[in-house]
Amino acid sequence: IGHLKSLVNGRDELDVESGSTVRATLEKVGIRSELVALVMVNDEQRDKDYVVQEGDVVKVMAVIGGG
Numbered sequence: 001i002g003h004l005k006s007l008v009n010g011r012d013e014l015d016v017e018s019g020s021t022v023r024a025t026l027e028k029v030g031i032r033s034e035l036v037a038l039v040m041v042n043d044e045q046r047d048k049d050y051v052v053q054e055g056d057v058v059k060v061m062a063v064i065g066g067g
Contacts, residue, residue, distance in 0.1 A: 021046040022058060037063040 015023050022041075023033045026048070038061040039046050055058060 018052050018054045022050050035062055036060045
């Protein structure tokens with residue numbers, strides 16, 4: 001999560017407009033969608049094509065690399 005936070009000036013939460021997909025919303029706030037491995041909306045797993053609705057709580061988890 002640290003890497004994604006660095007892309008949004010260290011913020012834990014962002015208010016975003018409803019009506020766009022998670023993918024489009026990520027791109028709009030400066031996060032490339034391929035950096036996100038998991039999307040949870042209201043504690044349910046969703047894909048990046050889910051359209052964000054008013055009142056949704058969206059949580060994302062970054063791709064974790066290893067060696």
